[in-house]
Amino acid sequence: xxxxxxxxxxxxxxxxxxxxxxxxxxxxxxxxxxxxxxxxxxxxxxxxxxxxxxxxxxxxxxxxxxxxxxxxxxxxxxxxxxxxxxxxxxxxxxxxxxxxxxxxxxxxxxxxxxxxxxxxxxxxxxxxxxxxxxxxxx
Amino acid sequence: xxxxxxxxxxxxxxxxxxxxxxxxxxxxxxxxxxxxxxxxxxxxxxxxxxxxxxxxxxxxxxxxxxxxxxxxxxxxxxxxxxxxxxxxxxxxxxxxxxxxxxxxxxxxxxxxxxxxxxxxxxxxxxxxxxxxxxxxxx
Amino acid sequence: xxxxxxxxxxxxxxxxxxxxxxxxxxxxxxxxxxxxxxxxxxxxxxxxxxxxxxxxxxxxxxxxxxxxxxxxxxxxxxxxxxxxxxxxxxxxxxxxxxxxxxxxxxxxxxxxxxxxxxxxxxxxxxxxxxxxxxxxxx
Numbered sequence: 001x002x003x004x005x006x007x008x009x010x011x012x013x014x015x016x017x018x019x020x021x022x023x024x025x026x027x028x029x030x031x032x033x034x035x036x037x038x039x040x041x042x043x044x045x046x047x048x049x050x051x052x053x054x055x056x057x058x059x060x061x062x063x064x065x066x067x068x069x070x071x072x073x074x075x076x077x078x079x080x081x082x083x084x085x086x087x088x089x090x091x092x093x094x095x096x097x098x099x100x101x102x103x104x105x106x107x108x109x110x111x112x113x114x115x116x117x118x119x120x121x122x123x124x125x126x127x128x129x130x131x132x133x134x135x136x137x138x
Numbered sequence: 139x140x141x142x143x144x145x146x147x148x149x150x151x152x153x154x155x156x157x158x159x160x161x162x163x164x165x166x167x168x169x170x171x172x173x174x175x176x177x178x179x180x181x182x183x184x185x186x187x188x189x190x191x192x193x194x195x196x197x198x199x200x201x202x203x204x205x206x207x208x209x210x211x212x213x214x215x216x217x218x219x220x221x222x223x224x225x226x227x228x229x230x231x232x233x234x235x236x237x238x239x240x241x242x243x244x245x246x247x248x249x250x251x252x253x254x255x256x257x258x259x260x261x262x263x264x265x266x267x268x269x270x271x272x273x274x275x276x
Numbered sequence: 277x278x279x280x281x282x283x284x285x286x287x288x289x290x291x292x293x294x295x296x297x298x299x300x301x302x303x304x305x306x307x308x309x310x311x312x313x314x315x316x317x318x319x320x321x322x323x324x325x326x327x328x329x330x331x332x333x334x335x336x337x338x339x340x341x342x343x344x345x346x347x348x349x350x351x352x353x354x355x356x357x358x359x360x361x362x363x364x365x366x367x368x369x370x371x372x373x374x375x376x377x378x379x380x381x382x383x384x385x386x387x388x389x390x391x392x393x394x395x396x397x398x399x400x401x402x403x404x405x406x407x408x409x410x411x412x413x414x
Binding site: 001002004036038041042044069070076077078079081087090091093094095097099101130132136 | 326
Binding site: 171172173174187188189190193195196198199200202203206207233234235238239240241242243248249250251252253274275276 | 277278280312314316317318319320345346352353354355357363366367369370371373374375377406408410412
């Protein structure tokens with residue numbers, strides 16, 4: 001069985017958006033008991049991440065680390081057509097994930113207790129983002 | 139066809155554990171000729187990695203690099219509820235993988251000669267870790 | 277339905293090779309309307325990446341960032357059997373992806389307008405690389 005949905009999200013600029021509930025809803029509609037849910041962003045300047053859903057400081061600290069590894073306006077960058085956060089967003093995308101899979105069991109996402117699925121906007125401005133969710137299984 | 143198993147591993151603290159054999163065993167039980175094996179950790183402070191299985195110094199060097207990119211007790215971290223290796227473990231999880239897929243062909247994992255699948259514990263203390271393996275295909 | 281193909285590529289040493297067309301061809305042959313295309317390198321010193329396909333400076337800048345995070349001949353490395361780019365290639369592989377999934381819809385890859393699939397050679401010398409493409413769905 002295969003079920004696919006394209007979700008649209010509006011981000012408010014750099015930061016994480018919890019999309020666990022939206023992905024879970026697609027899985028519930030799929031009618032798949034056991035299999036995989038694949039989540040994919042159709043963009044190269046935002047990404048997806050599974051991380052701790054309890055303390056928001058975790059995501060704040062992850063942002064701090066990425067800002068260090070991929071600083072805005074790095075003089076080494078040649079690509080800066082859309083401003084100082086353009087190339088840093090591509091670097092952040094490279095170091096994280098464009099797509100991820102979550103196992104499905106008993107008709108629902110088999111996430112651990114502390115795992116949430118986040119859409120991570122890497123551009124400083126607000127953007128509209130398309131996320132393709134594909135559920136495969138039996 | 140879909141086959142799913144949840145494996146439990148006891149880690150001895152920070153470091154890698156070769157789980158290739160355990161994943162291969164689930165694939166053998168699945169009765170899938172061609173498809174995918176998905177491996178997933180239900181945690182946000184350990185991860186999965188495919189890397190060289192020959193020289194253990196490779197994994198030692200990868201550990202050295204992660205310690206540099208995600209140092210324990212970094213003064214920039216706000217989240218330190220469980221000690222100096224708490225937030226660094228989440229950073230290491232972000233920079234590596236919560237889940238991975240390996241192709242299945244001829245009923246077995248299509249890994250290259252030098253590829254092994256490793257469970258990577260990022261906390262300094264021993265932990266019990268759940269790994270969900272899902273095999274899809276025909 | 278499951279379709280699998282093993283593609284062979286010759287790299288010219290460190291750098292990216294656009295393999296979007298080759299992966300799309302396997303998807304077209306698969307006869308899968310909706311599902312997933314999984315792409316996997318059977319090696320630990322090259323990787324796969326989805327990034328911007330328009331300005332080649334993006335890939336050049338990503339190379340610059342990786343050279344900073346994973347320098348050749350780092351004195352901290354113990355593993356250097358095949359030269360100064362041996363261990364750095366494994367680090368680059370760890371920080372990027374051994375495999376990736378792209379959703380399939382309407383019988384084709386559901387990539388965003390600016391997304392391309394790249395094989396990323398991390399060794400400085402030319403290599404022959406095997407890429408397994410698996411298409412699952414209905």
